[in-house]
Amino acid sequence: MKPYDIAIIGAGPAGIMASLFAAKNGAKVVLIEKNDIIGRKILATGNGRCNLTNKFVNVTSYHGDNPSFVEPVFSQFGSGQTVAFFESLGVVLKEEDRGRIFPRTNQASTIVQALEHELSENKVRVMVKSIVKNIERDKLWQIDIEDNNQLLAKSLILTTGGKAAFQFGSSGDGLFWAKKLGHTIEPLYAALVPIETAESWPATIQGLKVEARIKAFYKNNLLAEKTGDLLFTHYGLSGPAVMSLSGDFADKADDKQNNVRLEIDFFPETGTRELHEKINSIFQSNGAKTALNNLRGMIAQNLLELILNNMSLNKDKKSAEFSNAEIGNIIKAFKSTVLHLKKLRPLKEAQVTRGGICLKEIENNTLESKKIQNLFFAGEIIDIDGDSGGFNLQWAWSSGYVAGSHASNQR
Ligand SMILES: Cc1cc2nc3c(=O)[nH]c(=O)nc-3n(C[C@H](O)[C@H](O)[C@H](O)COP(=O)(O)OP(=O)(O)OC[C@H]3O[C@@H](n4cnc5c(N)ncnc54)[C@H](O)[C@@H]3O)c2cc1C
Incomplete structure (x- = not known):
């Protein structure tokens, strides 16, 4: 079995961005998702309208053990780059009160469809209906998918989200694996609830x-x-x-x-x-x-x-x-x-999880684990959460971009 350069578990906004920018760098990428579609939670955002970013993205809108952790991530890919990126995919955006930005169609599906198309253009292998059961690290990452399917990859990016709104798929599996691999998990709470x-x-x-x-x-x-x-x-x-x-x-x-x-x-x-x-x-x-x-x-x-x-x-x-x-x-x-x-x-009704993988154990320029080489994190799984107004999706887009770009640079 020929290994992938990069395997990404979780096709939420962070995983999709990580896959796209790793593939754009020439990496052979597989994106694994347990739902039958990608971006299931994106469809529920902004009451189905997807408040995808905010003009006023700033460290003061973020929470975690050390909110300034977001700065080097946003300096690589911030709200301006997010707007330019979606416009380059043909999505027309509009600004509403308090700097909130939505697709002009008022439909979150516009965003998911544009991303789906871009994943296919960049030849990312997308596996839906694929529940990852376990990950192991030897020389390569070994990823066990339900029904005895196994994949190998040189690098792994965990983008399985937190535990909020778990009915959309984010049941905390990545947090469990990270803990097993030696990472500290900051206590999890419901936020935006x-x-x-x-x-x-x-x-x-x-x-x-x-x-x-x-x-x-x-x-x-x-x-x-x-x-x-x-x-x-x-x-x-x-x-x-x-x-x-x-x-x-x-x-x-x-x-x-x-x-x-x-x-x-x-x-x-x-x-x-x-x-x-x-x-x-x-x-x-x-x-x-x-x-x-x-x-x-x-x-x-x-x-x-x-x-x-x-x-x-x-x-x-x-x-x-x-x-x-x-x-x-x-x-x-x-x-x-x-x-x-x-x-x-309950967490089921929360929009975001407070807590997650300890920031001190992640390089904030690359989002690589400080404990385990070739392991990266992006999105809500990390101990960062944002205010209401497009700040959480912005964190997912930005951190996905950074993890995907750096994981592919390391090949
Ligand atoms: C109702 C609601 C409305 C929201 N509205 C907004 C908004 O308008 N603006 C905003 O900025 N934020 C909003 N948010 C928050 C935002 O959606 C999240 O912060 C964001 O989706 C987190 O992205 P993520 O990629 O880290 O994780 P997620 O989007 O949670 O994606 C994680 C993915 O990993 C998959 N996965 C998990 N475990 C496995 C496994 N074992 N095997 C395979 N796949 C797995 C899941 O199925 C899921 O698809 C909202 C959230 C909710 C619930």
Whole structure:
């Protein structure tokens, strides 16, 4: 059996890029994927629209033991190169708010089809429906595929992803093999994931989406804050703003005392004093109306009803009869409604894994293992994860490019 120059396990964005750029360098490449198609997770990204990168890619949008690990990778292949690469494949892109970039078709399948075509143009052997069961290292890499198929390769790139959204294939096999080969795995947590709250009232307004600022505190220390869309659900909170925060308290999510406190500001653009003056003036000029009638134009009605009910007021109380303290309580609910974290939703519902292969054990210029020659890593398997907004796919494209290019340079 003639060995491949490079075998790549996992045809997600990282594995596809690694295969392409290794093959473009003249290497004989095999890409092995357990699903029946390549890029299964890409199809689910951006609600099926694929937010493939962000104009503002920067180290501050990444997390891991040492986020600056991403810098030499992005300096070889950053967001500009990603845009140029997809445009060279004929994909027309468009920019949306906050620098997010999507295919103009609004379809993730446009991206997968373009990559599929490019893999075939570059003569990468793509094996789908092929579950890798084991890898062994002798002089060559020996890759055992289910049904007794065995392949040999001079170099191996592991791009099997983390453990988030494992229904799309990323069940953590590569992490298991890396550990067996002597690598350290930083603890894995769900990130970019919805949260369950200790309080049950969000269920009463499930489906309501608002723009808000959320601050997360642990034992009164501010951990992080985010402004954006927030969705109330039957279990608690979802939506981009809360999902973006979840990674910041993932390691505290098992705290049984519910010590992670979330403060929601439904009026992030308006200061407390300004809001007080505004409500005072509305209540004075329409004193005969109820608070519900006066305020329903300011905030979603079901949320307003919930806030007023929680204040145990007489429903028919006229606005003119509100005391200053009662108006203060309304403002408090508008500006800092408090919820407590019960737990994160499971990894299945997470968009990305926090943790992974220890950064200290990987060369950040080449993404080769420092422990084992001719072993490379790319994508979510590494202890790097990004914010919501195209940052995770960018890491996958960039790290795939770097691993594939350097693995093929070493032949
Ligand atoms: C619902 C959802 C929406 C998202 N939206 C966005 C977005 O809009 N923008 C963004 O930047 N990021 C987004 N992400 C995150 C992004 O998709 C991931 O970070 C990215 O796909 C990771 O790429 P990867 O190549 O490292 O791993 P993966 O995409 O997970 O690919 C790993 C591949 O390895 C294969 N594999 C695993 N084990 C084996 C084995 N034993 N044998 C053979 N094959 C194997 C798997 O089947 C899988 O295809 C989203 C994620 C989810 C779940």
